[in-house]
Amino acid sequence: xxxxxxxxxxxxxxxxxxxxxxxxxxxxxxxxxxxxxxxxxxxxxxxxxxxxxxxxxxxxxxxxxxxxxxxxxxxxxxxxxxxxxxxxxxxxxxxxxxxxxxxxxxxxxxxxxxxxxxxxxxxxxxxxxxxxxxxxxxxxxxxxxxxxxxxxxxxxxxxxxxxxxxxxxxxxxxxxxxxxxxxxxxxxxxxxx
Amino acid sequence: xxxxxxxxxxxxxxxxxxxxxxxxxxxxxxxxxxxxxxxxxxxxxxxxxxxxxxxxxxxxxxxxxxxxxxxxxxxxxxxxxxxxxxxxxxxxxxxxxxxxxxxxxxxxxxxxxxxxxxxxxxxxxxxxxxxxxxxxxxxxxxxxxxxxxxxxxxxxxxxxxxxxxxxxxxxxxxxxxxxxxxxxxxxxxxxxx
DNA sequence: GAGTATCTTGAACGAACATTCAAAAAGGAA
DNA sequence: TTCCTTTTTGAATGTTCGTTCAAGATACTC
Numbered sequence: 321x322x323x324x325x326x327x328x329x330x331x332x333x334x335x336x337x338x339x340x341x342x343x344x345x346x347x348x349x350x351x352x353x354x355x356x357x358x359x360x361x362x363x364x365x366x367x368x369x370x371x372x373x374x375x376x377x378x379x380x381x382x383x384x385x386x387x388x389x390x391x392x393x394x395x396x397x398x399x400x401x402x403x404x405x406x407x408x409x410x411x412x413x414x415x416x417x418x419x420x421x422x423x424x425x426x427x428x429x430x431x432x433x434x435x436x437x438x439x440x441x442x443x444x445x446x447x448x449x450x451x452x453x454x455x456x457x458x459x460x461x462x463x464x465x466x467x468x469x470x471x472x473x474x475x476x477x478x479x480x481x482x483x484x485x486x487x488x489x490x491x492x493x494x495x496x497x498x499x500x501x502x503x504x505x506x507x508x509x510x511x512x513x
Numbered sequence: 514x515x516x517x518x519x520x521x522x523x524x525x526x527x528x529x530x531x532x533x534x535x536x537x538x539x540x541x542x543x544x545x546x547x548x549x550x551x552x553x554x555x556x557x558x559x560x561x562x563x564x565x566x567x568x569x570x571x572x573x574x575x576x577x578x579x580x581x582x583x584x585x586x587x588x589x590x591x592x593x594x595x596x597x598x599x600x601x602x603x604x605x606x607x608x609x610x611x612x613x614x615x616x617x618x619x620x621x622x623x624x625x626x627x628x629x630x631x632x633x634x635x636x637x638x639x640x641x642x643x644x645x646x647x648x649x650x651x652x653x654x655x656x657x658x659x660x661x662x663x664x665x666x667x668x669x670x671x672x673x674x675x676x677x678x679x680x681x682x683x684x685x686x687x688x689x690x691x692x693x694x695x696x697x698x699x700x701x702x703x704x705x706x
Numbered sequence: 707g708a709g710t711a712t713c714t715t716g717a718a719c720g721a722a723c724a725t726t727c728a729a730a731a732a733g734g735a736a
Numbered sequence: 737t738t739c740c741t742t743t744t745t746g747a748a749t750g751t752t753c754g755t756t757c758a759a760g761a762t763a764c765t766c
Binding site (some may be wrong): 342343345346422426427429430431435443444447448475478479481482483484485486487489490492493494499502503506510 | 535536538539615619620622623624628636637640641668671672674675676677678679680682683685686687692695696699703
């Protein structure tokens with residue numbers, strides 16, 4: 321017997337960065353070799369093919385984002401404060417020009433839409449889970465009396481997520497921090513109102 | 514002498530549809546041949562190369578969208594009603610599952626970001642022009658007393674555009690008409706408030 | 707420490723890609 | 737009609753792509 325040498329999580333994070341930087345189709349096997357440090361044969365041995373690598377990278381991305389989400393929403397007792405922190409973090413990600421600014425999910429969704437139904441379904445499910453997680457937090461904020469009881473948590477979650485999508489796209493052309501901050505501020509206000 | 518046989522506008526619209534359907538990188542020359550009806554040689558003769566075709570398609574897209582914009586905003590006297598119609602049209606585009614649902618600009622922006630600075634610049638400029646056009650309309654609505662005078666038209670335009678971006682992305686995973694309509698409705702309300 | 711199962715390596719593969727080009731076709735001018 | 741110029745055609749080009757595979761390396765088992 322012999323175990324694999326590489327750290328799978330590290331490899332997957334390298335791969336997801338590569339995919340986010342250049343897009344899935346434009347990321348060649350050579351790019352992936354350079355990014356992950358794995359030779360083609362190893363990649364095919366571990367992930368079957370390039371698409372398999374994307375699939376596992378998407379799953380790792382989901383886990384990482386879930387951990388990040390939980391971290392933000394266990395920071396303070398007041399849910400709406402955590403929500404604000406989360407949103408501020410999105411803005412900061414957009415401002416700092418590193419590749420993390422783009423969400424792998426929406427990026428891959430844009431690219432593979434209408435072409436690979438299975439991947440589209442996986443991404444949709446991931447985004448739905450995020451939406452549901454937000455809805456739960458809005459429900460919590462209602463219990464904490466920070467959001468009026470007559471609001472629909474599901475709708476708030478959808479609107480909030482829509483705002484984040486829009487913010488990220490907007491940031492790609494106008495990444496001025498003060499403008500993004502202002503947009504995020506209004507989004508936050510509109511959701512609370 | 515001899516004139517070219519093909520209708521350039523038709524060819525460009527076919528090409529932009531192909532690019533929107535499969536993405537720029539994933540659209541092969543064979544796809545473009547099938548979509549436009551032009552043989553490779555003709556494409557290279559007329560547009561230099563695949564990238565040149567994208568450049569001209571982007572310009573055609575800008576012209577088409579500008580015409581569409583002007584059509585909507587000359588429909589009625591009240592600017593905010595036209596704004597609402599414009600937004601409803603975005604929702605309708607998202608609901609009908611044809612490829613037009615994705616904006617070529619944001620799609621290409623997502624794909625070529627960080628890779629082709631010139632194209633990124635062109636797209637940014639186009640989106641800035643759209644943003645400015647919205648700002649002008651919001652200013653007009655202020656003059657028509659439908660939006661309070663203390664609002665910042667530029668900010669409203671940015672927020673509105675952000676909402677449209679978000680709506681389009683959201684629609685890719687959850688294209689239920691009533692949900693999108695509800696989101697668009699709140700966006701409209703939040704902008705007017 | 708020998709045997710073996712598994713992983714790593716990187717050269718090699720066919721396919722598909724964007725691009726080129728020379729020959730054929732066709733419009734315009736005479 | 738004839739000639740010239742430009743376009744159209746589609747096969748050919750070299751490159752790069754994702755993928756495979758056989759040989760070498762390595763760690764675990766006994």
